[in-house]
Amino acid sequence: MSLPESALAGTGVTSGSTVHANLTAPGLYEHAIRRGEGRLSADGAFMAVTGVHTGRSVQDKFVVDDPEVHDQIWWGKINQPMPPERFRGLRSKVQAWLGARPVLFTQDLYAGADPAHRIKVRLVTTNAWHALFARNMFIRPPVEDLTGFAPDFTILHAPEYEANPAEDGCRTSTCIALSFAAKTILIAGTSYAGEIKKSIFTVMNWLLPAKGVLPMHCSANQGPAGDTALFFGLSGTGKTTLSSDPERSLIGDDEHGWSDTGVFNFEGGCYAKVIRLSREAEPQIWDASHRFGAVLENVVADARGNLDLNDGSLTENTRSCYPLEFIPNTMPGGRAALPKNVVMLTADAFGVLPPIAKLSSAQAMYHFLSGYTARVAGTEKGLGKEPQATFSTCFGAPFLPRHPEVYGKLLSDLIDRHGADCWLVNTGWSGGAYGTGSRMSIKVTRALLRAALDGSLAKVEFETDPFFGLQIPKALPGVPAEVLNPRNTWADKAAYDRTAADLVSRFEKNFEGFSGGVSEEVLAAAIRAAA
Incomplete structure (x- = not known):
């Protein structure tokens, strides 16, 4: 469908290209396969290889040093400052580059299950599989909410665009730049989809403390008696595994907010590490990763698409991204006590x-x-x-x-x-x-x-x-x-x-x-x- 005006509103991207807005999983699958973006596993999951970047490019992440936020940012190796003028220049280049692509994909999504603390996000990307990843990871609004959708934050996702360090104020041709003032995120030079997810987590970590809400890198579930539990932990500690308990209802596996009224998920999906995943130990994640609609990043399979989850030859950071509803016992609405x-x-x-x-x-x-x-x-x-x-x-x-x-x-x-x-x-x-x-x-x-x-x-x-x-x-x-x-x-x-x-x-x-x-x-x- 050609919807350049409405689908790109608020993004700064002007294009006469074909813009596919808010396609569901079957449509995105069709485009991704036809365009050669990846292949299918034997069980119907979409398999993508991200190339040189198989994880987040931490050293290439920048926060724009806008005057209105300067005194509140934790500056350092994690939040490297980018001058506002450099950001504006890079944003113009990325907007022009995206506008020159023959095909674009957009997704309008929510971050935050609690309407009181929710933000609207619009993703513009060149790849159908990245659009599917975002659709899996974030909260999918009902169709009626998409009419007149006005994003609070925009992600301009240009994985094949190469930034110029000399001109753009970045370190390499890869750059992830976030401007809280412009409410825009630029992702250039990396196909690793986790950058999309974590950029919005950073936004929520910025917005919510001012409202007295704690944003948390944690999983959460609830027991039969209505008791909520939070699980904090870094990669490899079992955060996703332990929260996916058949005896408890999953609220979410990675990002939540804690307000005075309860806990709410930021996301509508899970992003599980699957290297050496065991069907016996983690049956829910296993089943969710072996079906149509899941996105597998850098997972190895044979010629027939049979997965080898023990193969870390591409990276130890193999990932599966799937909607929350792929887990059988999830909390409806993503909110809990x-x-x-x-x-x-x-x-x-x-x-x-x-x-x-x-x-x-x-x-x-x-x-x-x-x-x-x-x-x-x-x-x-x-x-x-x-x-x-x-x-x-x-x-x-x-x-x-x-x-x-x-x-x-x-x-x-x-x-x-x-x-x-x-x-x-x-x-x-x-x-x-x-x-x-x-x-x-x-x-x-x-x-x-x-x-x-x-x-x-x-x-x-x-x-x-x-x-x-x-x-x-x-x-x-x-x-x-x-x-x-x-x-x-x-x-x-x-x-x-x-x-x-x-x-x-x-x-x-x-x-x-x-x-x-x-x-x-x-x-x-x-x-x-x-x-």
């Missing part, structure tokens, strides 16, 4: 953190600001044999435009106002560090979580860990007692003590930058070496 439990996940490859610990509200804010996990070879390219400690503030530093303390204070205030039990859960190693110990059993983790979420774990007797100051349960029915205290799982207790002391020093060093911006209570809860 105030959370009763807040779970912070870490995959501790050093093997010294307990499988579960109860946190005070001050400890919760400390671990929220710390955002700790440890990565190992096999989860990310470029890592050596030794575990690498990673601290990502608020479990989502790359997407925080404001100073971290803003989000930490919001979390603390919401916990204090509404009450919630807080837990630190280690999905990493036990019995030794990576290479010596073994990965925590998913069955044990699920058993511990169920006890935490149904309230029974809060009633058992706890002991204080001497290294991290954490409250560890002494015993829990159905879980081997020696697993609960990590030191007991190590054959070499002296090696445990050395490794734990080393991780304590890493926590201390990481938190130095926050010491002046948090309360005395949080400082007292901080992990520090024994005097």
Whole structure:
């Protein structure tokens, strides 16, 4: 359909091209296959290969240094400033480039399931499969809402356009530039679809704190009794896996807001990491990824389209994107009650953190600001044999435009106002560090979580860990007692003590930058070496 005027309204793109507006999955499939954008799996999922960029280009992300936002931005390596005039120049080039394409695809979508905090998003892209990705990931408005749709933010998506660093103020030919003043996002020189998703998450992280709403990089679900649980965690910690529980209803797997009236999903889909995905351990994600409508990024298949989810030859960051309704037990409407439990996940490859610990509200804010996990070879390219400690503030530093303390204070205030039990859960190693110990059993983790979420774990007797100051349960029915205290799982207790002391020093060093911006209570809860 040729709808250049209405479909491109508010984007600055003028075109006599064919513009396909708000096509549904079958139409986008047809165009993507005909245009050679990818192929189908044996089960009907659309398979795309993103080329040189198989993950986010963190070093190529910029925030426009508009005067009205300058004092509120957390400037640094994550939010690199781009002068407004450079942005305007690059935007004009991208608009002209898009306008010269013979075919464009647009999607009008919502971000935010709560109408009180929702934004309207318009995507303009050159590829049908990117339009399908956005349609899967964001909330699809009813047809009647599309008439006169006026976007709050526009994404100009030009994956094949190459920026000029000398002229455009960027680092390479790849550039992701976000202007809060112009309400526009430019994505150039990368086909990795996650940039579309995360750019809008960054927007929500900017807008909501001013309204007293905490934007969160977390998954969320609700139990049969109406109890809501939040799961914070970096990639590889099990955030998506643990929230996809057949016994609980999924609210969403990645991005949510917490207001004084409850929790709401920002998205209408899931973006699951599927490298070495097990049908036995994760049946819901498996089934959602093996059907028509799913988008698979950089997943390897044979000539007949049979998937090999163990093949990381293109990247370890293989992904599946599918609508929420592909998961059988999802919360209708993407909204739920105030959370009763807040779970912070870490995959501790050093093997010294307990499988579960109860946190005070001050400890919760400390671990929220710390955002700790440890990565190992096999989860990310470029890592050596030794575990690498990673601290990502608020479990989502790359997407925080404001100073971290803003989000930490919001979390603390919401916990204090509404009450919630807080837990630190280690999905990493036990019995030794990576290479010596073994990965925590998913069955044990699920058993511990169920006890935490149904309230029974809060009633058992706890002991204080001497290294991290954490409250560890002494015993829990159905879980081997020696697993609960990590030191007991190590054959070499002296090696445990050395490794734990080393991780304590890493926590201390990481938190130095926050010491002046948090309360005395949080400082007292901080992990520090024994005097």
